[in-house]
Amino acid sequence: MTKKRVALIGLGSMGGGMARTLVKAGFAVHGFDVDADREAAFAAESGEAADPAAIADADVVVLVVVNAAQTEGVLFGAGRYGPEGIAANLKADAVVVSCATVPPAFAREMAERVGADRYLDAPISGGSVRAAKGELSVLASGTEEAFRRAEGVLSAVAVNVFNLGDAAGIGSAMKAVNQLLAGVHIAAAAEAITFGMSQGLEPGQIVSVINECAGNSWMLQNRGPHIVEGDYTPHSAVDIFVKDLGLVGDIARTARFSAPIAGAALQQFLAASGSGLGREDDAAVAKVYARNAGIDLPGSKA
Template sequence: MASHLSRDGFAVKGFDISENARTSFGENGGRSFSSAVDAAAGVGVLMLMVVNIAQAHQALFEGGALANSAEDCIVVLMSTCPPGDVEALARDVNAQGRRFLDAPVSGGVAGARKASLSIMVAGDRSSYDECHNLFEVLGSKIYFLGERPGQASVAKAVNQLLCGVHLAAAAEALALAERAGLDTATVLEIVSGSAAASWMLNDRGQRMLQNDPEVTSAVDIFVKDLGIVLSAGSSAKAALPLASVAHQFFLAASGQGAGLADDSQVIRAYRNMTAGKREEKK
């Protein structure tokens, strides 16, 4: 994402805990730094793409990035985080005289590489307008959800609810085909071209049939994201039974050692439920 902005003519400084990421960014025209506080020095827009709200808080406050940014800096949180935590972080940022945008994205690694992310944004409208040209570089679809931080994170939770349930359902279906002794590649072709198809099935289905596919998004990401979905449901007093069941299967896959595997490998949890020998047909 940072490299796209740099190649589009923006002056971009960046920090990542990965030395390889910093080196790659430098090779793509950016200026990489060895700490968040140094990268944030004097910047007018501070974008965060981190794992969770704790990392965001650490970079901004314990790491000193916020205090070292420009006085009227706009902090743009682009990670998937609990809506309530995002609201609290926005208040903390505002208390330091800076502005805040809640701007989670959908599209994963592939969308980041292709600059085709869907970006959901909530916060002060004038801040959104100032950052719109940045969002246009990173994404193909940009949505403004309202002026209260946290609203975009709720929209992202709705998106992740569907993604997680669709992915778990696809894994369950293919695990059934596999258990019944069918050629799963043929079954996948059938359902991918029928009314049963979903984006997640079409994108993850082939990887479910592989033993160790490339990781585009890990099982543990959905453990986190569906946990956020359930938290959002609790806050809204909304029952989410399908999301809860899907969360359990991602937790099971993670607990069985597949947490860092591609999220398609949630299918392992289904396989492990019926790992015994099939009965011979009479």
């Protein structure tokens, strides 16, 4: 039986895990990245060369890039993937699964330009650890045919595939809701832990107790240990939430919707990024609170 062929563009913390999950699931996966070392390492694992010509034979093209500009550049920009991007060379029955966090209007535009049956608006959630385990949530919208073409790939990388509607843009709107909450909850967890430390509480004690109380959140459970251990190895970086909460703000302004809590969280991530912490784990937003309060966090000075 011929393996279904996948081209995955973007082998970072999320895309790399997804690509390896797809290989384990039996797909023939060509992985592409702007980082040549990542690309070569994955090619050695997958047995499939990072040859842009292979994209024309792919049944599914998965885009796990950073933002709308990169998505459009890969699809339609002149460069490595051809003079007109990958969209000009897709097989007739191929589908693009677009996983970046982008504005809903942009997702609708891409679906119109690529073709509704060939484009699935499919932002992802779950983090790098779940990506490596094939346990993501996919917040998807698109035509029934686009879902059908992407079905096997979606099932391999995710435990939850939400079919949110029959048109692109709905998935991206839901991802914006998720990122609003995620960013606010990370900032709130950092604020709560450092506030507790200002009152003489130990950060590990705060996390373990609140995990069993009504003030708990998934982000406190997940990011709290990073602060407790003083480990800011980036699983999702501060700058990701500068981008994503900025996007939430842009969408809200367009809708004339006031989102003051999201805006306050964004200011803390901006302060962290401006302090040189942009590439650290997003839990490093705690360092802003700690610095302002004169508190020493575990592992290093704020």
